[in-house]
Structure formats: structure tokens, C-alpha cells
Amino acid sequence: MKIKLPTKSLAFRLAVLYGSLFLVATGLVFAVVHLILAHKLLQNLDQDLKEDVSEITTIYLRKGLPALKSLASAELAEEGPNNFFFRILDSEGREVFSVGNSVFKTLPWPDRASESPKFFVFDLTDSLGRVRAVVWRLGKHRMEMAVPLRFNQRILAQIHRAFLWAGAVALLISFPMGFLFAKRSLRQILEIERVARGIVDARDFSRRVPLSGRGDEPDRLAETFNSMLEKLDLYFRELLQIFDNLAHDFKNLLSHLRLLAERALEKRDPEEREELIVRILYESDRFLHLLNVLLDLSEAETGLLKLRRERFPVKDILEEVDQVFRELAVSQGLNFEIRYPDEDLYLFADRARLLQALLNLVDNAFKYTPSGGRIQVEAKRKGEDLVIKVQDSGRGISPEELSRIFDRFYRGRGPERGRGLGLSLARAYVEAHGGEISVESEPGRGSVFYIVLPQTLPVETTHPTKEIVED
Ligand code: ADP
Numbered sequence: 263m264k265i266k267l268p269t270k271s272l273a274f275r276l277a278v279l280y281g282s283l284f285l286v287a288t289g290l291v292f293a294v295v296h297l298i299l300a301h302k303l304l305q306n307l308d309q310d311l312k313e314d315v316s317e318i319t320t321i322y323l324r325k326g327l328p329a330l331k332s333l334a335s336a337e338l339a340e341e342g343p344n345n346f347f348f349r350i351l352d353s354e355g356r357e358v359f360s361v362g363n364s365v366f367k368t369l370p371w372p373d374r375a376s377e378s379p380k381f382f383v384f385d386l387t388d389s390l391g392r393v394r395a396v397v398w399r400l401g402k403h404r405m406e407m408a409v410p411l412r413f414n415q416r417i418l419a420q421i422h423r424a425f426l427w428a429g430a431v432a433l434l435i436s437f438p439m440g441f442l443f444a445k446r447s448l449r450q451i452l453e454i455e456r457v458a459r460g461i462v463d464a465r466d467f468s469r470r471v472p473l474s475g476r477g478d479e480p481d482r483l484a485e486t487f488n489s490m491l492e493k494l495d496l497y498f499r500e501l502l503q504i505f506d507n508l509a510h511d512f513k514n515l516l517s518h519l520r521l522l523a524e525r526a527l528e529k530r531d532p533e534e535r536e537e538l539i540v541r542i543l544y545e546s547d548r549f550l551h552l553l554n555v556l557l558d559l560s561e562a563e564t565g566l567l568k569l570r571r572e573r574f575p576v577k578d579i580l581e582e583v584d585q586v587f588r589e590l591a592v593s594q595g596l597n598f599e600i601r602y603p604d605e606d607l608y609l610f611a612d613r614a615r616l617l618q619a620l621l622n623l624v625d626n627a628f629k630y631t632p633s634g635g636r637i638q639v640e641a642k643r644k645g646e647d648l649v650i651k652v653q654d655s656g657r658g659i660s661p662e663e664l665s666r667i668f669d670r671f672y673r674g675r676g677p678e679r680g681r682g683l684g685l686s687l688a689r690a691y692v693e694a695h696g697g698e699i700s701v702e703s704e705p706g707r708g709s710v711f712y713i714v715l716p717q718t719l720p721v722e723t724t725h726p727t728k729e730i731v732e733d
Contacts, residue, residue: 272451273444280440281433288432292425299421303414304394308381311396314407315379322400327358334361344390347408358403365390366408375399383411391415450480454487467495504671511681515549555687558615559670562690569612569694576607576641576648579617583624583639595633601640607648609715611695616715619688619699623652623711626684631656631708650713658705667701688713 321330327350334348338361347362360367369384379398386393392415395408450471457471470491471484519542526538561567584600591598609616620639627637635655642649659667659674666672668689673682685699692699696716703709 273441273448276444277437277441280444281437284436284440285429285433288429292422292429295425296418296422300414300418303417304411307394307409307411307414311381311394311407311409312379315396315398315405318405318407319400322403327403331359334359338362341409345410345412347406349406351404351406353402353404355404362408363390366393369393369395369408371395371406372397375404384408386410447480450474450484454484457487457491461491467491467498500671507671507681511552512549515545519545519549552681555683559683559687559690562694567690567694569615571610571612573608573610574613576609577602579613579620580639580641582617583620586621587624587628590628591637594628596628596631597636599636599638601638601642603641603643605643607641607643609648610717611715612691615691616695619691619713620650620652622684622688623713626711627652627654627656627709629680630654635708644714646716648715650715651710652713653708653710655708658707658709659701659703660705664701664703668699 321333338346343363347366349360350358352358375397377399379396382395384393384395390410392411393408394411397406453471457469460469461467470488473484474481522538522542526535529535558567580600580602587598624639631637631654638653640651663674668685670686671682689699692713698714700712701709
């Protein structure tokens with residue numbers, strides 16, 4: 263049977279990573295412990311050998327060879343022939359005396375010996391294994407002594423075995439523990455995935471990921487995810503509302519047009535009929551205008567809006583605003599004032615669209631300022647920029663609304679509701695010119711909207727006067 267590993271699971275990969283790191287770390291610890299222990303054991307053995315060397319030297323000097331031989335024989339009887347080797351050679355290299363397994367004699371003993379003992383490690387090919395040997399000179403004689411390292415190696419082997427068992431058990435425990443731990447840490451991420459899947463399947467944006475309250479990274483991710491869902495939820499509800507409103511507007515407009523056309527068909531009198539056809543044309547134009555606004559907004563937001571720039575005096579568009587609103591101001595009892603710039607300022611811009619942006623601002627000022635109020639439009643140069651200010655003493659805008667009024671389709675809660683497109687269109691047009699639009703407002707006292715456009719031209723300019731340039 264082929265076992266399929268869950269390599270796509272982050273918890274599994276983390277557990278494997280924990281396990282591997284654990285293996286490497288324990289391997290390193292084992293290696294260091296092994297080196298220290300092996301060194302310590304050899305040191306202890308050398309200490310014993312040094313004591314033996316000094317005892318042998320004392321006996322040799324004080325009591326002579328016979329006493330030394332009997333001491334060596336006694337040691338051999340205690341240790342056994344495989345565990346102790348001692349040999350005395352004369353100055354010619356001939357053996358005078360030896361105890362212990364004769365295989366020790368085959369070791370590559372050095373030819374020369376000095377008075378201070380020299381230590382060696384030799385490998386014996388047979389079962390005796392590694393050997394610690396010491397050689398030194400005493401008077402006319404040369405002493406050779408050797409003991410197997412078997413005992414040290416046995417201790418090390420036992421410790422290795424203990425290490426291996428401990429490592430294997432720890433690894434066996436650490437892998438599932440790591441897996442569980444990783445799974446626990448990832449629980450919230452899995453929860454986010456579950457909620458996201460639920461949203462995709464059920465299209466239900468009201469779902470939320472429960473917070474653990476630990477405030478750690480997954481918890482913060484869950485929090486961000488929830489607030490993103492909240493925003494999306496709001497956005498989609500707004501979008502649905504917008505589609506609803508638009509569909510409603512379109513339906514009303516078309517029904518109205520249809521009704522007018524029906525009535526025109528019924529009319530016998532050509533004058534009455536013409537009047538109705540003119541109204542149909544007027545309503546159709548309004549409808550087309552709305553569609554153009556929507557198209558312009560989409561184009562501006564995707565950066566595809568084409569501007570038809572021309573050079574014209576700033577004064578021109580202010581005069582047009584005056585013409586459009588002068589009568590309305592009188593009929594609504596509003597104090598309407600336009601302040602022209604002191605100097606002859608020119609713009610190189612899309613005249614129609616800039617005028618539209620300005621008309622939208624002034625139109626709002628008229629819509630949201632009660633009779634007896636004051637509306638002022640002012641244009642002046644500020645450094646290289648042109649600033650157009652539209653100020654009213656109307657109802658003002660609450661701080662919560664201020665951040666949203668430039669959003670597409672945002673309409674305030676007041677009774678005088680429009681389509682919620684005026685400001686977004688004004689902003690789109692101004693920004694397409696590289697300008698900025700902003701607002702300051704105080705509820706109950708009025709609002710000031712600013713259009714700031716870069717590159718105001720002085721009277722003499724190198725830009726073309728008539729030619730129309732499309733961006
Ligand atoms: P609308 O067609 O609703 O006027 P706008 O995009 O022009 O759409 O304006 C968005 C909202 O901003 C308005 O519904 C209104 O609540 C608020 N608003 C805009 N201009 C003013 C103003 N001069 N005074 C008070 N409120 C304003």
C-alpha cells in the first residue's frame with residue numbers, strides 16, 4: 263500500500279521541519295558529549311598509567327629488576343593476559359622479561375625511547391581492539407607497557423546506545439507533538455479558510471472568524487480578515503442599492519418617454535405633437551447625459567478618460583456659471599457672488615469638463631443652502647496653481663459624511679437627494695487634470711469646496727490658443 267504524505271499541509275511541513283531541526287541539534291549535542299567524554303576517559307587512563315610508570319621507576323631504582331618482575335607478574339595475575347602487557351628490553355633491544363598476551367609484541371613500538379614516558383594509541387587487528395601504550399627508558403633498560411582501550415570504548419558504546427534510544431524516543435514524540443502544535447497554531451488560519459469557503463459557497467458576507475483573544479499573529483490576521491469582510495459586506499450592499507436605484511431611475515425615465523411617445527401619437531394637432539416630441543428629446547438628452555456621466559466616471563477611474571485641452575481664460579467659465587445660476591439665485595432669495603481673479607489667468611484644460619465640475623459644486627451649494635443664505639465663487643492664483651473656491655452658508659456636512667461625499671453614488675440623508683454622482687464626477691474631472699478637490703465644512707454653518715489646478719498660464723503663453731489637444 264502506498265502511503266500518501268500530506269506534503270501540502272503546512273502543519274505537516276512544519277512538523278517535519280521541527281523534527282529535522284531537533285535531529286540536527288541532538289546530533290550536535292551528542293557529538294560534543296562524545297568528544298568530551300572520550301577525552302576525559304583517555305585522560306583518566308593516562309593518569310593511571312602515569313602512576314604505574316612512577317611506581318615501576320621507583321621499584322626499579324630502589325629494588326632492582328627481580329622486584330619489578332614480581333610486581334608485573336602480580337599485576338598480570340590481577341588483570342589477566344589480555345588486559346595488561348609489560349615488557350623489559352635491554353640496550354640491544356633484546357627481551358629481558360615480558361608478561362601479557364604476546365600479540366602486544368606485534369605493535370609498532372617505536373625504536374627509540376627517552377626517559378620521559380611517551381604515550382601512543384595503536385590499533386590491534388584482533389579482538390583486543392585499540393590499545394594505549396607507553397614507552398620510556400630506565401637506566402640501561404627500555405620499558406614498554408600497554409593496556410587495551412576496550413573498557414573506555416565499552417563505556418562510550420553504552421553511552422552511544424543510550425543516546426540513540428533517547429534520540430529515537432524524543433523524535434517519535436517530537437514529530438507528532440510538533441504536528442499537533444503546528445496544527446493548533448494554524449487552527450485560526452484554517453478557520454479563516456473555512457469561513458472564506460463558506461462565503462464563496464453560500465455568498466453570505468455576514469460570516470465572521472471567531473477570535474481567540476490571544477492577540478497573536480493568527481488572531482490579528484483573523485481580525486483583519488473580519489474587518490475586510492465588514493467592508494466588503496458594506497460595499498456589496500451599497501452596490502446592490504446603487505444598481506437598484508439605477509434600475510429604478512432607468513425604468514422611470516423609459517416609462518416616462520414611452521408615455522410621452524404614446525401621447526404624441528394620439529395628438530392630431532401638429533403643434534401639440536411637436537411640443538411632446540421636444541419633451542421626448544429633452545428627456546432623452548437627460549438620459550444620455552446620465553449614461554455619459556457613468557461612462558466618464560468609469561473611464562476616469564481606470565485612467566482612460568481623454569481630455570480635450572484648449573487654452574481659455576478662467577474668467578470665461580466663471581461667467582458661464584454666473585449665467586446659469588443668476589436667475590435661480592434671485593428666485594431662491596440667495597446672495598450669489600462671483601469674484602473674478604485680479605489678473606488675466608488662462609488655463610490649458612478641457613473646458614467643458616472643468617465647467618461641469620464647477621457647475622456641480624455650485625449646483626450643490628444651491629441645493630443645500632436655504633433661502634436667505636450666501637453663495638460665493640472665487641478664483642485666484644496661488645503660486646503656480648489656480649484655486650477655485652465655492653463657499654456656501656448652507657446646512658454643512660457632518661464629519662462622518664465628509665469622508666464619503668466624493669464616493670460614487672453617495673447621497674446624503676437630507677430630503678434634497680440627487681443621484682450622488684455630482685461630486686464624484688467633479689473629482690474625477692479635476693484629478694484627470696492633475697488637480698485636487700477638497701472640502702471644509704461645519705454642520706449648520708456651511709461648506710467650502712476647493713478645486714486646485716496646476717499650471718495656470720499667464721497671458722503670454724506658448725501653448726496653442728485654438729488647437730484642441732487630446733490627452
Ligand atoms: P447629490 O446628487 O446627492 O448632490 P453629490 O455627489 O453632488 O450628490 O453630493 C453628495 C452628497 O454630499 C450630497 O447628497 C450631500 O449630502 C452632500 N453635499 C454635497 N455638497 C454639499 C453642500 N454644499 N452642502 C451640504 N452638503 C453637501
